[in-house]
Amino acid sequence: MKALLKLDWRAATHSTRNVAAIIAFLLLAILFVPVARYQHVGDLATVATHAHDRLKVAADDIQRYTDAPTPTLRRTADLLNRQIQAQNAVIVGVKLGNAEDIRDGLLEGAKLERQGAKTGYLGVVDATLPTWTDGQRHLLAIQALIHQKRPVHVTIQDAASAMEQCLPLLALALPFLIMLLTADLWLVNAAHPTVTATLPVKLPTQALTKVLTRVALPLIITVSIIGVGALAAALQGGLGDWQYPVVVALGQRMIVVPLWAQTLLLLGFAVIESLFVCALMLVLNAWLRNVYWSFLAGAAIAAIPLAFPAVARTLWFTPLAGLAPQSLFNGTFQNEAGNWALGLAGGAGVLLVWTGLMIALFAQIVDRRQA
Amino acid sequence: MLELDHIHLDFPGKPNVLADIDLHATPGEIVGLVAPNGMGKTTLLKVILNRLHPSAGRVTIADHGYTSQAQTRKNHALICAFPDQSDLYDDLSGRALMQFYAECWQNKTKSVDEIIATLHMASYVDRPTRTYSLGMKQRLCFALVVAANTPVMLLDEVMNGLDPLNVAMISEQLRVLRAEGKLILIVSHMLNNLQTFVDRTIFLKDGHFVLDLDAHVEPAHYLKFSGDPALVPGAAAYTDGLAVLPVADLPLATLVERLTPLYAAGLAFTVGPLTLEEQFNHFYAQTDERV
Numbered sequence: 073m074k075a076l077l078k079l080d081w082r083a084a085t086h087s088t089r090n091v092a093a094i095i096a097f098l099l100l101a102i103l104f105v106p107v108a109r110y111q112h113v114g115d116l117a118t119v120a121t122h123a124h125d126r127l128k129v130a131a132d133d134i135q136r137y138t139d140a141p142t143p144t145l146r147r148t149a150d151l152l153n154r155q156i157q158a159q160n161a162v163i164v165g166v167k168l169g170n171a172e173d174i175r176d177g178l179l180e181g182a183k184l185e186r187q188g189a190k191t192g193y194l195g196v197v198d199a200t201l202p203t204w205t206d207g208q209r210h211l212l213a214i215q216a217l218i219h220q221k222r223p224v225h226v227t228i229q230d231a232a233s234a235m236e237q238c239l240p241l242l243a244l245a246l247p248f249l250i251m252l253l254t255a256d257l258w259l260v261n262a263a264h265p266t267v268t269a270t271l272p273v274k275l276p277t278q279a280l281t282k283v284l285t286r287v288a289l290p291l292i293i294t295v296s297i298i299g300v301g302a303l304a305a306a307l308q309g310g311l312g313d314w315q316y317p318v319v320v321a322l323g324q325r326m327i328v329v330p331l332w333a334q335t336l337l338l339l340g341f342a343v344i345e346s347l348f349v350c351a352l353m354l355v356l357n358a359w360l361r362n363v364y365w366s367f368l369a370g371a372a373i374a375a376i377p378l379a380f381p382a383v384a385r386t387l388w389f390t391p392l393a394g395l396a397p398q399s400l401f402n403g404t405f406q407n408e409a410g411n412w413a414l415g416l417a418g419g420a421g422v423l424l425v426w427t428g429l430m431i432a433l434f435a436q437i438v439d440r441r442q443a
Numbered sequence: 444m445l446e447l448d449h450i451h452l453d454f455p456g457k458p459n460v461l462a463d464i465d466l467h468a469t470p471g472e473i474v475g476l477v478a479p480n481g482m483g484k485t486t487l488l489k490v491i492l493n494r495l496h497p498s499a500g501r502v503t504i505a506d507h508g509y510t511s512q513a514q515t516r517k518n519h520a521l522i523c524a525f526p527d528q529s530d531l532y533d534d535l536s537g538r539a540l541m542q543f544y545a546e547c548w549q550n551k552t553k554s555v556d557e558i559i560a561t562l563h564m565a566s567y568v569d570r571p572t573r574t575y576s577l578g579m580k581q582r583l584c585f586a587l588v589v590a591a592n593t594p595v596m597l598l599d600e601v602m603n604g605l606d607p608l609n610v611a612m613i614s615e616q617l618r619v620l621r622a623e624g625k626l627i628l629i630v631s632h633m634l635n636n637l638q639t640f641v642d643r644t645i646f647l648k649d650g651h652f653v654l655d656l657d658a659h660v661e662p663a664h665y666l667k668f669s670g671d672p673a674l675v676p677g678a679a680a681y682t683d684g685l686a687v688l689p690v691a692d693l694p695l696a697t698l699v700e701r702l703t704p705l706y707a708a709g710l711a712f713t714v715g716p717l718t719l720e721e722q723f724n725h726f727y728a729q730t731d732e733r734v
Contacts, residue, residue: 075546079532079539086534086571266527267540270492271547272520274512 073277080285083260084253093252094293101301105234105308109227114237116174116226117166123181123202124159127152130196145195151188152196155181166226174224175214182210205407208326209319216317216328225316232312232331234305235298239338242297243398246342247374249293250349254286255367257350258357258434275438279354279431286353287346294342298335321403323415334401341397341420348391348423351430358437381405388413394423444470444626445595450490450500452483452650460486461497462650468643470594473617473627475637477719478647479727484630487647488597491628492524504595523548523591525598528580533573537564537583540572541590550592558589561616577604585613589620596620598629602636614640634719644719646726653726662716664690666701670710675701681717682724690714 084090112118131152134145158181165173185207193201202210217224225233258279261268271278306312314332322329322337329337349370356366377384377396384392385405393405393414400406405414412418450464460483468474478484489495491502493509501508504518523544532540541555559568562582567575572583581604588596598617602610610633617627617640631637637644638658646654656662665687672678672686678701681687690698698714705712717725 075543078546079535079543082535082539083532086532088534264526264530264532266524266530267532269494270519270522270524272516273547274516 073273073281076271076273076278077281077284080260080281081288084285084289090253090289093249094296097249097293097297098300101238101297102304104238104301105228105305108234108237114225114228114233116224117163120159120162120166120177124156124163126200127156127159130193130201131156134195142195148188148191148193148195151184151191151193155184155188158184171223174226175218178210178214178224179218182207182214185210203404203407205326205403209403212319212326212328213317220315220317222313222316228305230309230312231302231306232314232316233309234312235302235335236316236318236331238298238301239334240398240402242294243338243341243401244378244396246290246294246338246345246397247349247395248371250286250290250342250346251353251367251370251374253289253293254346254350254353255370256357256363257282257286257353259361259363259366262361276435279434283347283350283354286350287343290346291339291342294339298339319403320401321406321415323417324406324410324412325415326403326406337416338397338401341400341416344420344423344427345394345397348394348427348430351427351434352391354434355430355437358434358441377405385411385414389422391423391426394419394426444468444505445491445628446503447487447491448501448503450487450497450502452486452490452495452497459650461490464500464650464652466645466652468626468628470624470626471621472642473621473629473640475641475644475719476628476630476647477634477637477644477723482647483650484647485599488524488599488628488630491597492522493518520548521593522595522597523588523593525588525596525601526584528577528584531572531580531583534571536570537568537572537575537579537586540583541568541586544587544590545592548591548593550590553589553592555590558586562586562589562612578606578609581605582609582613585616589616594625596625596627598627598631600630600632602631602633610636634723638719646722648726654722656719656722664714664716666690666698666712666714667717667721668705668710668712670705670708674704674708674710677701682721682728685721685724687717 108114131149134149134152158177161173161177162181165171165177185202186204189202189204189207225236228234228237256263260282261278268278315330317328318331318334319326319328320334320337352370352373353366356369360366360369374395377392377399381396381399381404384396384399385407388411393400396405400414400416400419413422445466445468447464447466450461452461454460464487476484476487486495490497493502493515504521507514507518509515509518538555538559541558545555559565562585564582564586567579568583572580575583581601585598585601588598601613605613614636617629620627629637629641642658644656644658645652666675666678667685667687668675669684670686672680675686675688678686678688688701693701702712
């Protein structure tokens, strides 16, 4: 097994495709801070302005289409206008450098977001307004900041504030990154039949060495992306505040954790995600016998929870939710469902169960072929 | 060491690819397997490796058949097949692959460095295999089997793409491996080279072993010439263009008498045993005629 593990590791790390993917992701990590700043990612004033504009559109809709507002519509309009005011307070607070205005605006805005989502914004059609989950997440974060007497991140200025913005994007890309690196997991044997067909090594051991290799590779890349991205940001503004509170949906509810803990949670989840994607790729490779079809099928499955979160929420017992880690992390799937399987820990558990099922299915396919 | 017992294999739409094949080969022996392309040589090697399952018969390695997955692994630990060049890992170095073979087959007696030096591969072995020429890759494939150092070695077209110097070097290494007690089953079309080191040569035709030549038995001698067999009384056409006359029982005076017309006609002739190439042409030319 040791020899095969060494060969698989060498093959994975010397592969031109993998090296190109690693370099590309590391370049993205290095360029994250300048690109994010250019795009105003993590710029609180810009975020508040966009929120303000969306609220304004919704409020204008009510004004435009209603001659004589009913009490219900008046309530919705009132909620929207108060949210607009809260966002204004944040924008002004950032521009004037007034931390108190920022905190008050964020606190008020978050409470109103929750309240508004509860009412369902009656009278407003097709609006992309904050959900209850968004409001709850914002509320928990600002309450923790106030409680801990920490300043709010108003822009990307150091490693911690950069990672606060980078980690959700990394979580979004994680399943696709792993699929890219594992699309030929089992088919690599088919590419070298006279080298691998008669090895004096058990088939499960051969599969295990490949899975171990391909779990380690994305983990190393994820660590490298975080490390390089944080280092690039730290060179410009220092390490920053890694105790900064962020909100994750760990179980049935959202909780506040420090930024460093979120980073570790993401790394831990990356291991479980890699295990599942490897098991999925073993099955897809064995079925489809083509690297490109395997990647396409895997990516299509991973796109379902992104495009249709409700499907992932309804089919909570499938691995769909786990294939969109950023939605698990930020509570989008949980969204008041109170379902442990849609939290981070539950989602990881479901993925592990499906990993076992996939490996059993793969073993069955291979056994049937060999018989 | 290696026994094939009444092996029979059919493919869909192609029956009797292998029919009633029997072989008993012992350690310290080089067995040449000879046949034209598409006659089932590589198929037979796959059967020996259990990559193809015969419909009848049994393969035994060191007295053990492929009876279970565990036994298959044990058998595969005793046998190493010559890999195909196109199956090498392009991004890995030759040394990395040799180390893999040595570790995977648990070779503890023959060092990779020693093999690299013997096969003169030091100048390129640390580069990725995608940069190798055809001959370099072929030498690496041979080196991999040597690195595995298994008691049984299956070499399919090992001399392909090699220059005469490398053919001579590999031939010499095969003799060394035989002296170490390895059983080598070699498939080759380079018959003149093959007969310089084999102990046995087996001709495969229509799924059967049709000729098993023991290289240690003194072969019959023939008068061989290109021309009309009628020129020499008793001579017969052996292949298209080659006529032969057995000379073993001929008194010298009679032989000289028989040579006279050839000499008069200015035809070149030789006296000696039939070469593998001549026998190959004899056997498989008949096949073509029959087809």
